[in-house]
Amino acid sequence: MGSGFPYPVPWHLIPMNMYLNAKMIYNVMNMPDLAAKKAFLVEKGVADPVRYYGLHRPDSPWLTQTTPGASIPMSVVPENVTCTGPITLSPAPAEEQDPELVDWVRRKPTVLFNLGSAFTYSTGQAEQTIGAIREVLERSDLQVLWKFNLTPGFSYPWEEAVKPMVDTGRLRVSPWLNVDPPSLLQSGHIAAFVTHGGANGYHESIE
Numbered sequence: 556m557g558s559g560f561p562y563p564v565p566w567h568l569i570p571m572n573m574y575l576n577a578k579m580i581y582n583v584m585n586m587p588d589l590a591a592k593k594a595f596l597v598e599k600g601v602a603d604p605v606r607y608y609g610l611h612r613p614d615s616p617w618l619t620q621t622t623p624g625a626s627i628p629m630s631v632v633p634e635n636v637t638c639t640g641p642i643t644l645s646p647a648p649a650e651e652q653d654p655e656l657v658d659w660v661r662r663k664p665t666v667l668f669n670l671g672s673a674f675t676y677s678t679g680q681a682e683q684t685i686g687a688i689r690e691v692l693e694r695s696d697l698q699v700l701w702k703f704n705l706t707p708g709f710s711y712p713w714e715e716a717v718k719p720m721v722d723t724g725r726l727r728v729s730p731w732l733n734v735d736p737p738s739l740l741q742s743g744h745i746a747a748f749v750t751h752g753g754a755n756g757y758h759e760s761i762e
Contacts, residue, residue: 558575617633622640641755652733667700692720701726703730
């Protein structure tokens with residue numbers, strides 16, 4: 556899905572493009588838990604669920620977290636499509652979830668650096684990220700809240716690298732946040748939000 560090929564796809568890349576699409580379809584249709592999901596949906600009365608070649612179903616409601624006016628403009632939106640904006644639970648205010656953290660983000664304009672729960676850093680990625688955070692702190696009066704998940708077998712001495720910045724009180728590093736990111740964004744104290752570029756983070760940040 557992210558080949559980086561130019562568009563229109565040049566003739567010499569069409570065979571590779573066909574291979575990448577076939578490989579993606581194969582991977583989707585052979586996910587380890589797909590059979591269990593299909594069986595569960597059939598049991599609940601959903602006929603022919605998770606059918607890759609039948610995604611276009613004009614007779615079924617289609618909910619998308621697309622935010623009108625903040626996504627690629629479409630000349631035609633099918634009648635069965637509803638644009639909802641972010642699809643999230645309604646969490647408690649950030650002050651109720653983690654008052655100590657909210658007190659900290661109130662001190663200075665804060666950068667929330669959160670690439671999602673599924674992302675774990677390799678040694679090289681952590682080294683580059685720490686260097687970027689160091690440069691931000693040196694060039695601005697911002698502070699940074701960094702959600703940092705370690706990859707198993709991680710060897711980079713990150714604690715030593717971040718200690719001078721943590722000691723200044725302008726960097727907090729945590730493998731988990733006790734507050735839902737949407738609540739933290741709605742608190743009004745986040746100056747910038749660094750995400751992995753997925754739909755959830757994008758639409759939460761503009762909401």
